[in-house]
Amino acid sequence: MSTRLSLLAGAALALAAVAALPVLAEAQAGNRTVAGRVRRPVAAGGDSTGMGAASRVWVTLHRVGKDTAGPIDSVQSDANGRYRFRYTPFGAGDAVYFASTTYGGIAYFTAPLKSVNAAADETEITVFDTTSTTFPMSVKGRHLIISKADSSNLRTVVEVFELSNDSLVTLVASESPNAAPTWSIAIPAAAQDVRANEGEISPDAFAAQNGRVSVFAPIAPGVKQVAFSYKVPDSSFPLRVRAEAGAVVFEVLVEEPQGKVQGQGFTAVDPVTLEGRNFRRFLSQDVKPDAELVVDVPAGGGGGRNLYIAGLLVAVGFLMMLALTRSMQRAASKRGTTVPTLRPRESEAPLADRLAQEIAALDATYARQENPSPAVQTAYEARRAELKAALAEALAEVPVGR
Known part of the structure; x- marks a missing residue:
């Protein structure tokens, strides 16, 4: 409790x-x-x-x-x-x-x-009432971020999920010793140093064993973000990843100029810069359950430094998902389709409100850092400035008197 x-x-x-x-x-x-x-x-x-x-x-x-x-x-x-x-x-x-x-x-x-x-x-x-009878969560967004190899030939991988509980109950783990998790996903067999990122899921409600990450936190109706990281040896590439539950949007960022992603519908789009580092970016939409993708990187790509896993990339995932959501909404309006749901719900929150919440998550994550390094502080300030600029733009588009 x-x-x-x-x-x-x-x-x-x-x-x-x-x-x-x-x-x-x-x-x-x-x-x-x-x-x-x-x-x-x-x-x-x-x-x-x-x-x-x-x-x-x-x-x-x-x-x-x-x-x-x-x-x-x-x-x-x-x-x-x-x-x-x-x-x-x-x-x-x-x-x-x-x-x-x-x-x-x-x-x-x-x-x-x-x-x-x-x-x-x-x-x-x-x-909402609660239930411990498990049911699947839909994946609105999945982000896979892969760094360059470090001096130990290990690559840091950050995974960010936007899970949607489309029911009318909050899913909780039972109190039994062998309780089923509220959500679980497979990770590479070679993964090591698996840890939960600071965010919506407490490390106390997170477990990694037998090649899976499991979450035991309650998941209320609506969207919840889950983020974690791990390291894999450079020898694990090409890395095969299975989209167990599929995804409305699947994004892969690879910190290698020659990095490639192959799989259902994945297309290279404009690269992005995070913390002063360049990433190739690949996107796919409406990825089917159990679809497989392969991430390949050149051998001997050492010399990169580890991503600092302080949770700031969680906010990056938030911002990316907002941009993707706007793109998907425009596409859906052209097709005249709507997203089905199992529960009555209000329309999506205005973009300005969502951007404000992303800044809130970023601020809260940064506030939990003890004695942040100058690099972390610089990255935080740069990302917050970008989010605030996006918020100002969104507010400027709101009609007067709304």
Whole structure:
């Protein structure tokens, strides 16, 4: 139980880190109100979307700032699932406020509250029942990042997944000693030094054995990111990778000018530069389950340094997925198709909101680094500047009065 709560508490802090964005800063003067509701899927008696009230649950208002952080107040939702807070901002002007509740042992929370009188969608919290009966997750995006070989002829591989739980329940691991993971994926047999990247999954809920990576963290409806890294000997190439569950978008980055990727629909596109290092980039869409790709690199490609696995590439994966999502949305609109789902859901969050959340994740990851090196700090500042520029562009495209 404590693991589940700590996982989502970490996610809440990631969202809170978006307070550093100027676009979210507000004057610290006067009283503010938060009027919201807590909803849950119901079998009968709900609204047109199948949602009903989550009544008599405790909702907590939080404040996170550079000076202090902690809960401010708690109230219990009424019979209609509604809750209300009245508070006066205090302390550092870049502090952020948000509300959360715990349901079935899982924490759920709002996005950072931007309005003086926050209400409606901004303050709505949707909670879900839990199940330990496993079911497959769809893979919206998969990113495979392969570095040059280091002085030990090992290549660092970073894998980033965007998993989608399209059900109406939060999948949790059971309490039994041999509990099945909530999600699992195969890794190369030669993989070593496997570790979870800092992000949405706590290392305590991550395991690697018998050629597989397993996650035991709860996965709520919606999209969750899983990221991990490992090292493989240079002799493992050509490296064969199987897309067990397929992927809507599969991206491979190879830090070798002569690197190649062969497989279903993979095409070389414009290269990218990460942390001052150049990567060849290959993309494929609508990759079928169990499709195989082969990554080949030239022999004796040593001389590169290891990717620092501090979690900053997770944010890179976020940004890439946003660009891919926009491309896919344009393509889908031309075809007149829609993505099917098993649950009622609102439309995708606006691009500006998603970019803000990516900056939040990046800030939270960086904040967890103890004594970051100058190289890490430089990479963090450069990536954050790129994200902020993208956010400014997205905000400029929002119609006035929206």
